[in-house]
Amino acid sequence: MPQSKAPPTYNDLMSLDRQVCFGLYAASNLVIRQYRPLLAELGLTFPQYLVMLVLWESEPQTVSAIGERLHLDSGTLTPLLKRLETNGFVVRRRDDTDERRVLISLTTHGHTLRAPARQITETFREGVSFSAAETETLASSLAQLISALEH
Amino acid sequence: MPQSKAPPTYNDLMSLDRQVCFGLYAASNLVIRQYRPLLAELGLTFPQYLVMLVLWESEPQTVSAIGERLHLDSGTLTPLLKRLETNGFVVRRRDDTDERRVLISLTTHGHTLRAPARQITETFREGVSFSAAETETLASSLAQLISALEH
DNA sequence: GCAAATTTGGTTGCATGCAATTATATTGCG
DNA sequence: CGCAATATAATTGCATGCAACCAAATTTGC
Numbered sequence: 001m002p003q004s005k006a007p008p009t010y011n012d013l014m015s016l017d018r019q020v021c022f023g024l025y026a027a028s029n030l031v032i033r034q035y036r037p038l039l040a041e042l043g044l045t046f047p048q049y050l051v052m053l054v055l056w057e058s059e060p061q062t063v064s065a066i067g068e069r070l071h072l073d074s075g076t077l078t079p080l081l082k083r084l085e086t087n088g089f090v091v092r093r094r095d096d097t098d099e100r101r102v103l104i105s106l107t108t109h110g111h112t113l114r115a116p117a118r119q120i121t122e123t124f125r126e127g128v129s130f131s132a133a134e135t136e137t138l139a140s141s142l143a144q145l146i147s148a149l150e151h
Numbered sequence: 152m153p154q155s156k157a158p159p160t161y162n163d164l165m166s167l168d169r170q171v172c173f174g175l176y177a178a179s180n181l182v183i184r185q186y187r188p189l190l191a192e193l194g195l196t197f198p199q200y201l202v203m204l205v206l207w208e209s210e211p212q213t214v215s216a217i218g219e220r221l222h223l224d225s226g227t228l229t230p231l232l233k234r235l236e237t238n239g240f241v242v243r244r245r246d247d248t249d250e251r252r253v254l255i256s257l258t259t260h261g262h263t264l265r266a267p268a269r270q271i272t273e274t275f276r277e278g279v280s281f282s283a284a285e286t287e288t289l290a291s292s293l294a295q296l297i298s299a300l301e302h
Numbered sequence: 303g304c305a306a307a308t309t310t311g312g313t314t315g316c317a318t319g320c321a322a323t324t325a326t327a328t329t330g331c332g
Numbered sequence: 333c334g335c336a337a338t339a340t341a342a343t344t345g346c347a348t349g350c351a352a353c354c355a356a357a358t359t360t361g362c
Contacts, residue, residue: 023293028179030300138292142174
């Protein structure tokens, strides 16, 4: 006797999960790859760009505050921030009131990159045929998934 | 005179793009982080797991075929595949009819991991409160973005 | 007050990603 | 056939991610 309306099988669910796992991985890498040559003109890598976005919003910020925002730990951020400092984008200094903290601030050079960085966002949008509505759907799904994974 | 219904401003579009760029980056890292301890029990990393998924579908496959499927190049895959070989999951051998190609096959051990890997997918699903419908919406958005970025 | 726990960065080692280059094998074309 | 063009991996060097561990400063419990 044929089943005309079975619930999703074990395999269906697994292949859907695979699509999400693989899709996130591939899409993230593809987006980073698109940004790379644009950001290279400013002397930034993609993770460095994300740190700059956080600092353009507000500064100074501690290493751990940046880490919470980007879901990265000190093992990743410390060397990245040192490279940003070496390249003249940020300054690292100990907090006088709590010597455990390191405050990250922007240099003048770091501030001036904000405008050209906006142009990069535009260039990226133009290179990808993805409507504002599709972008919104994706952003919303991602926000839901992130909050489900954050604990 | 107040504007009650303005089109999206430059900043709105940029912040939406930021949400997607950042969201993809964060979500991808968070998913990998969730899988890590589960895959560690099998002796696999997340990218290694993706390679195994490709091989469980079909084998043997050339390095470049795996690379096209996962959007990875030989600089990433060659050392990864060597680690999989060292750990006894796959075998690498030159194609007799074309010595430029390297054929990747599964070992018996590699085959036996297929069943426990399925269980991992289930465990992951249980740990995340994300409905099948939400998963489907996300998978669909990701597929659209990937095809827009693939060229 | 003070020792233990906690917080905060830093360090180390390993596994990706990827651009750029190299090495080898195959194909195409006159 | 001979040789340039192409295809395919491998190698090298640099920048993440991250677990595991360490060190210093601060807070807490008593």
